[in-house]
Amino acid sequence: MGDFGLVGCVAALIDACLPPHAGWPVCDLRKYMDQLNSVGEFEEVGRDRPFNPYRFAASENTKGIVGEAIALLASYEDRFNLRRNRRRPRDQQTFEQTVEAILSDLMHGQLLGGTGIYVTRSNRVLGAKSRYRPPVYSKVFPAILDLLAKPEMGYVEQDVAPDVQGVSRSTVILPGPRLLDRIAEREVGVDDLDTHQSGETIILKRSKDPNDYWDEGERLEYQEDDRTERYRAELAEINQWLREADLQFDWKGIAWPHTPIALRDRRLRRVFTQGRFDSGGRLFGGFWQQLRKDERRTGLLISGEKAVELDYGQAGARILYGMAGQQPASDDLYHLWGYVQQREGIKRVMSAMIFADKPLERFPKFTRKLFRKGDKIAEVVEAIASKHSLIRDRFHCGIGHDAQFIESQIMVEVLLIMRAKRITALPIHDALMVPGSAAAAAKDAMLSVFQQMTGVPAIVTQSEVETLRPFVSSF
Incomplete structure (x- = not known):
């Protein structure tokens, strides 16, 4: 005592x-x-x-x-x-x-x-x-x-x-x-x-039980090899860089309620899914990922500058084209004649089609309201498949996690490039937050890496401050 x-x-x-x-x-x-x-x-x-x-x-x-x-x-x-x-x-x-x-x-x-x-x-x-x-x-x-x-x-x-x-x-x-x-x-x-900057950062999970809504997939033990050691070394490099970054937050002008955050919470982990190290792999952690879009776009300061958000547009769909060795036939992959006003719904249904292992029989959760009363899921699915005939055979094959792995590899490579350029960049799955003055350089890196890894040109958009809206993944 x-x-x-x-x-x-x-x-x-x-x-x-x-x-x-x-x-x-x-x-x-x-x-x-x-x-x-x-x-x-x-x-x-x-x-x-x-x-x-x-x-x-x-x-x-x-x-x-x-x-x-x-x-x-x-x-x-x-x-x-x-x-x-x-x-x-x-x-x-x-x-x-x-x-x-x-x-x-x-x-x-x-x-x-x-x-x-x-x-x-x-x-x-x-x-x-x-x-x-x-x-x-x-x-x-x-x-x-x-x-x-x-x-x-x-x-x-x-x-x-x-x-x-x-x-x-x-x-x-x-x-x-x-x-x-x-x-x-x-x-x-x-x-x-x-x-403490300790604990496992490379996490492997089994597939979720489709009949158990709350199942998050149990963590699996695995044998160390050159690949896992490389993933861990890359992430250690990124985490040390982010730990030393100049990050601040200004709550002025942001509506209540505020999302509670701690600026010291910056450590990232990579989570691989379905018991494979070529499935999933997204980065989780970091206080900025917990913030609402309007909060981080309004209050986040990186190196003393207002942060901007750069998003990969249509990432999941474009990666799917790359996996098939094909090129998209149009710039907007979610635009369908007859469903022009339902673009957000088309985006979500197409994402579900990429992850599903059998044809959809009903609208995915929370998407029915995005369509008209008379719209039927079978007709929507067929309209999407017809527009994307070059990758029609890739739908309902359960390869969403494989596509997500490619996305995660892209983001890790972009982060390592940003570190080499001494530009602080904060990942949010398929998006980055960077200082406003570095937006052009970060966008160039994102476009270049995506093209190299998929063989398909990327779309990167810069998001401005906006009112609160639910976060929707590009997948």
Whole structure:
């Protein structure tokens, strides 16, 4: 306890702690399932999010909160004879790292919207040997959570999932009353917290279960080879570059509600799908990906300049032509006679046709409203297939993830070129945010790389500040 410089009797602090807080709102869990550190891949504002086990206290302010908590926990264990022997040095280090990660991520979550954080209690996950398992995940992780949640401690509020046979246990946690008090007393801000630049960045997932809406595809173990080492080295280079970038954000003129962000959250991961390293591969992570379009186009500053967004137009469709060794017959691949006013709907249905492994029998989710009352899916599909007769045999073959892999390779190569040119560029799947003065150079690189990798000319558009609209992928 003396290592943390605490003054006075810790036991007295325990006796004087606040009563346990009750009634915290906790969002329903989407599914009782293992959570293997999937931070940043599927986060949604306003919903519970995965635990980030790499978060840490980055200032004396937050280090003090963590240090006090560790000292209080040690005193509690001694007082109630919870441990017969002292932990070995290595075990003590893991214990302290775990407490720090839990409290730091709870503080971070509270500052960025106050949503719940879900963690795993599965021994199968916590005790498994895996490239994805962070150091703080061990079989004692649930015990540390329970200790922090003791009424005398008051650091954590948790809603433990029931122990159901055959189902992994997940728990939603929120800051307890003591931690909330410390956040307020010390005026903790997001700059008081940071994330370790460690953990697996090359992630391989199995195919999703088409009959399970919530299935995100379990992470798969894999053998290291020259390809995975190359992917990891490329991403390490990009992440180090982005970590040092001059990024700022100005909320002036942006309508509420604001998307909560932390400028330090910049680390990217590549997520490959369907159990293959030539499937998917998109980049996830980075605070800018969480922003609404209107927010990032209005408030994001790169190297002191207003950022602009450069988008690949019709990327998925054009890549499909390249895969078939064909050239598009027109500039606008989503323009269909008879469906001129339904262009957005045609775009989404065509995307679904690229990913589907059998002919569409109904309009994809959320697309029916984009068509007229009398429009039928079979007629729309046939109209698209007729316009794109050169690639007709590529529809309904389930090759969308293959096309997405080519897109991801294009984006990684463009980022490496931008780094070499010393132009900061932030990826958003098939788009880039760059300083306004660098837009022309970035556009040239995007056009060149796309042509080289697909054999098909690209379309790159520069987006201006706009009012809020839902984000729609080019796929």
